[in-house]
Amino acid sequence: xxxxxxxxxxxxxxxxxxxxxxxxxxxxxxxxxxxxxxxxxxxxxxxxxxxxxxxxxxxxxxxxxxxxxxxxxxxxxxxxxxxxxxxxxxxxxxxxxxxxxxxxxxxxxxxxxxxxxxxxxxxxxxxxxxxxxxxxxxxxxxxxxxxxxxxxxxxxxxxxxxxxxxxxxxxxxxxxxxxxxxxxxxxxxxxxxxxxxxxxxxxxxxxxxxxxxxxxxxxxxxxxxxxxxxxxxxxxxxxxxxxxxxxxxxxxxxxxxxxxxxxxxxxxxxxxxxxxxxxxxxxxxxxxxxxxxxxxxxxxxxxxxxxxxxxxxxxxxxxxxxxxxxxxxxxxxxxxxxxxxxx
Amino acid sequence: xxxxxxxxxxxxxxxxxxxxxxxxxxxxxxxxxxxxxxxxxxxxxxxxxxxxxxxxxxxxxxxxxxxxxxxxxxxxxxxxxxxxxxxxxxxxxxxxxxxxxxxxxxxxxxxxxxxxxxxxxxxxxxxxxxxxxxxxxxxxxxxxxxxxxxxxxxxxxxxxxxxxxxxxxxxxxxxxxxxxxxxxxxxxxxxxxxxxxxxxxxxxxxxxxxxxxxxxxxxxxxxxxxxxxxxxxxxxxxxxxxxxxxxxxxxxxxxxxxxxxxxxxxxxxxxxxxxxxxxxxxxxxxxxxxxx
Numbered sequence: 125x126x127x128x129x130x131x132x133x134x135x136x137x138x139x140x141x142x143x144x145x146x147x148x149x150x151x152x153x154x155x156x157x158x159x160x161x162x163x164x165x166x167x168x169x170x171x172x173x174x175x176x177x178x179x180x181x182x183x184x185x186x187x188x189x190x191x192x193x194x195x196x197x198x199x200x201x202x203x204x205x206x207x208x209x210x211x212x213x214x215x216x217x218x219x220x221x222x223x224x225x226x227x228x229x230x231x232x233x234x235x236x237x238x239x240x241x242x243x244x245x246x247x248x249x250x251x252x253x254x255x256x257x258x259x260x261x262x263x264x265x266x267x268x269x270x271x272x273x274x275x276x277x278x279x280x281x282x283x284x285x286x287x288x289x290x291x292x293x294x295x296x297x298x299x300x301x302x303x304x305x306x307x308x309x310x311x312x313x314x315x316x317x318x319x320x321x322x323x324x325x326x327x328x329x330x331x332x333x334x335x336x337x338x339x340x341x342x343x344x345x346x347x348x349x350x351x352x353x354x355x356x357x358x359x360x361x362x363x364x365x366x367x368x369x370x371x372x373x374x375x376x377x378x379x380x381x382x383x384x385x386x387x388x389x390x391x392x393x394x395x396x397x398x399x400x401x402x403x404x405x406x407x408x409x410x411x412x413x414x415x416x417x418x419x420x421x422x423x424x425x426x427x428x429x430x431x432x433x434x435x436x437x438x439x440x441x442x443x444x445x446x447x448x449x450x451x452x453x454x455x456x457x458x459x460x461x462x463x464x465x466x467x
Numbered sequence: 468x469x470x471x472x473x474x475x476x477x478x479x480x481x482x483x484x485x486x487x488x489x490x491x492x493x494x495x496x497x498x499x500x501x502x503x504x505x506x507x508x509x510x511x512x513x514x515x516x517x518x519x520x521x522x523x524x525x526x527x528x529x530x531x532x533x534x535x536x537x538x539x540x541x542x543x544x545x546x547x548x549x550x551x552x553x554x555x556x557x558x559x560x561x562x563x564x565x566x567x568x569x570x571x572x573x574x575x576x577x578x579x580x581x582x583x584x585x586x587x588x589x590x591x592x593x594x595x596x597x598x599x600x601x602x603x604x605x606x607x608x609x610x611x612x613x614x615x616x617x618x619x620x621x622x623x624x625x626x627x628x629x630x631x632x633x634x635x636x637x638x639x640x641x642x643x644x645x646x647x648x649x650x651x652x653x654x655x656x657x658x659x660x661x662x663x664x665x666x667x668x669x670x671x672x673x674x675x676x677x678x679x680x681x682x683x684x685x686x687x688x689x690x691x692x693x694x695x696x697x698x699x700x701x702x703x704x705x706x707x708x709x710x711x712x713x714x715x716x717x718x719x720x721x722x723x724x725x726x727x728x729x730x731x732x733x734x735x736x737x738x739x740x741x742x743x744x745x746x747x748x749x750x751x752x753x754x755x756x757x758x759x
Binding site for chain 1: 536539594597601602603621623624702703705706707708709710718720721722723724725
């Protein structure tokens, strides 16, 4: 039996209008989005984020850049924040807290309970989702055994064989602290406050340095192709990730110690979809996800309940006073560029 | 008819240089756009250069102009722009001449060779150059196999690589204005010069060069202005060893957050570029230039 349609043109038009205006919202309602700013580390967008997206039915819009530029973007949008979560180094998060652009992590992030206090700085204003290792990276074809000590880099045999990263990038603290430790005979964790002596020592390294670069991917590429033997200093997120992909590079394990780079994650004050931000951070701290982080980013997980994947281990890492570093960073950049980088 | 003929024969009434010409209205959309996209930000920048955390201050200019380190950086930028402009002119002049004189398929090929690189991003081009200049790159390969050097030499992160890269990026900006002037040059003038006994060098110095000088000035100004402000190419090819004014601005705004330092450096760069443009405008109108 056939039914006669009683759809009037007016009803059809009204229905079409609802469909056209409402449909995108329905679709958006199914998969909500958050905007995350963070480092341009390999493995984030292709390995870690898809896992979180699937598990929490969210879409992560990511912008990778260095921490200081990330902070500048948050600051510029302070009146109307667009970013929900920011992933930055601790020294930059110190500045973000002072400028009140991040908010204290709420108790809804239940995995915070399993994170040691040292990894939840400033009463959980942010949390370290992992601790990448930072020392130096070397080309394994040129140096199959690596270097036993940071001090070996000053050897004349490395003349024009070293690329240094600019002091504008946090990882540059590794050669500075190593130089200060040598000059003052103090352990790495106490040598940071003697950074002036470190600058003096780094000046002696200049004949060995072919370039001081602000472009980490380019420096990494030149290390891998043998244009230089040593790169001071990317962290394990880059070096061991590339090693796992077959690049002829390895992370230095000098006798003085390896630094813990504090990779932090925080909620942006007033950012949209805070509930998704909470779910995102909680997932980053989940022991299973932390195990994935350990083998993807070759970085020490911070959740005490994490079971490390087979074949993955970490030495005891040296923690620095990042607040001191944040307070003195501009002076370090200025002296480094005038006395170490310049012609 | 009489009126029209009278108009043709009567001398034109003197026109005040300030008298409004309605044809200027055609430029209105462009002027509005440039006011919003260029003039307003520049004014804000100039304002920032005179303000610090305590109010009006000249501290930014004192820091830049009173510190040998920053003076050296201004010197680096000027050196970079001067050498890039000179090399682009030396290479671009004959290329533009060839482009203006040849015809047919070879002109198309030459056009493509010179201008297609403009369609490739500067970042891609510069990264490509670092690959070419590595010890295992094609330049070292050719130098070794042609017997110029015994073993590969370091080319990346040298001033040679910087100038090579800068010329590679900015050469088309020199050729284009030169070409547009040279194609208007009447070739019979050169024949006339030769028929009066002038040799090729004399013809070039006394006929060709003066008549193409507006193209030289325009191309030189263009290349100098954009190379003095170059950021990506020096950063990738020579890094922090050769700091430029643009790198100081980036550091001031993005790293050390000294906005007054960044703004002061930007204003100084703007003054250098503006002075050059005004000087070139004067030169074009000066005797020997395009004075009408």
